[in-house]
Amino acid sequence: MTLPSKVRLVEVGPRDGLQNEKQVISTEIKVELIHRLASAGLRTIEATAFVSPKWVPQMADAAAVFSAIQPLPTVTYPVLTPNRQGFDAAMAAGAKEVSVFSAASETFSRKNTHCSMSESLERCRSVAEAAKAEHIKVRGYVSCVLGCPYEGEITPLAVAEVARALFDMGCYEVSLGDTIGTGTPEKTKAMLEAVARWVPLKKLAGHFHDTWGMAIANVYASLQTGVSVFDSSVAGLGGCPYAPGALGNVATEDVVWLLQGCGIECDVSLEALVNTAEWISRELGREPSSRVTRALRARRNVA
Numbered sequence: 001m002t003l004p005s006k007v008r009l010v011e012v013g014p015r016d017g018l019q020n021e022k023q024v025i026s027t028e029i030k031v032e033l034i035h036r037l038a039s040a041g042l043r044t045i046e047a048t049a050f051v052s053p054k055w056v057p058q059m060a061d062a063a064a065v066f067s068a069i070q071p072l073p074t075v076t077y078p079v080l081t082p083n084r085q086g087f088d089a090a091m092a093a094g095a096k097e098v099s100v101f102s103a104a105s106e107t108f109s110r111k112n113t114h115c116s117m118s119e120s121l122e123r124c125r126s127v128a129e130a131a132k133a134e135h136i137k138v139r140g141y142v143s144c145v146l147g148c149p150y151e152g153e154i155t156p157l158a159v160a161e162v163a164r165a166l167f168d169m170g171c172y173e174v175s176l177g178d179t180i181g182t183g184t185p186e187k188t189k190a191m192l193e194a195v196a197r198w199v200p201l202k203k204l205a206g207h208f209h210d211t212w213g214m215a216i217a218n219v220y221a222s223l224q225t226g227v228s229v230f231d232s233s234v235a236g237l238g239g240c241p242y243a244p245g246a247l248g249n250v251a252t253e254d255v256v257w258l259l260q261g262c263g264i265e266c267d268v269s270l271e272a273l274v275n276t277a278e279w280i281s282r283e284l285g286r287e288p289s290s291r292v293t294r295a296l297r298a299r300r301n302v303a
């Protein structure tokens with residue numbers, strides 16, 4: 001089985017990683033996190049979300065965060081926009097790329113965005129049309145691709161239909177989210193094969209939460225299937241406000257370690273990334289959940 005020779009990582013720590021934090025995190029810390037990630041070599045960093053501050057208070061400073069970023073010309077800083085209101089706010093703040101999101105579960109869609117799956121896709125379409133008119137790139141997300149916190153099993157066909165709708169409306173890439181982390185490698189492969197009947201593998205990204213400890217195994221299964229873009233979160237930060245008990249995304253450090261071990265290029269400095277993971281974990285007052293960061297720290301302490 002040939003693995004891809006190069007992988008692109010989409011760092012989602014500043015958005016997916018921090019959105020569920022209950023403690024106050026200053027705008028300065030969020031911006032410094034983004035700058036440190038860019039210095040570590042991440043070339044796509046999802047910076048924030050222009051969503052309702054009533055529902056996700058942690059992202060209330062989206063405009064302030066975005067405006068304070070000192071952008072590197074080699075880095076893109078997409079932002080999450082659930083509807084036209086979010087898109088307009090993102091444009092006013094100067095965003096150059098946006099992400100829309102929908103779900104393969106009716107109940108999750110209603111909890112997350114207060115509308116049905118088809119209404120949610122209509123909102124995405126409206127953002128995609130506005131983005132096209134402004135020459136802005138749009139990425140799409142599908143949540144609950146390997147299980148739903150409310151409905152349980154989700155069929156690969158349901159995932160494929162939503163992914164196809166997002167791709168057809170102009171999303172340049174569709175990220176497939178295992179929101180609650182219940183997926184396993186064989187299920188991941190079956191889901192990817194179903195989606196790839198309608199959306200080319202090169203246009204798909206894997207987005208795995210680590211709640212059940214399967215995220216890195218699912219990344220490897222996706223690599224074996226031909227996926228070459230992965231979303232990950234420094235220090236394994238994160239959780240979804242609408243998926244009770246959900247842990248963070250697969251840690252970026254763990255993915256980089258896996259890729260290095262497979263001889264796959266990703267242009268990220270593991271050392272700088274681990275230092276960033278240690279720094280943000282100290283700021284949040286907790287241990288990094290990345291096994292690689294903890295192992296490298298233990299090795300440094302011995303040396």
Ligand SMILES: CC(C)(COP(=O)([O-])OP(=O)([O-])OC[C@H]1O[C@@H](n2cnc3c(N)ncnc32)[C@H](O)[C@@H]1OP(=O)([O-])[O-])[C@@H](O)C(=O)NCCC(=O)NCCSC(=O)C[C@@](C)(O)CC(=O)[O-]
Pocket residue numbers: 016019049050051052053055056082083085086087101112113114141142143144177178179207240241
């Ligand atoms: C979707 C909405 C906005 C619908 O919002 P709504 O409340 O359902 O309905 P609305 O459209 O009738 O608006 C009501 C109020 O919200 C305001 N509003 C409306 N839109 C916006 C906006 N864009 N930005 C700021 N404010 C907004 C609007 O102005 C109004 O304010 P009021 O008059 O009551 O003062 C809301 O339900 C929401 O923000 N939900 C949060 C969704 C979210 O951020 N979820 C987490 C991210 S998705 C995720 O984590 C999964 C992913 C992507 O990582 C992949 C995976 O792991 O599965």
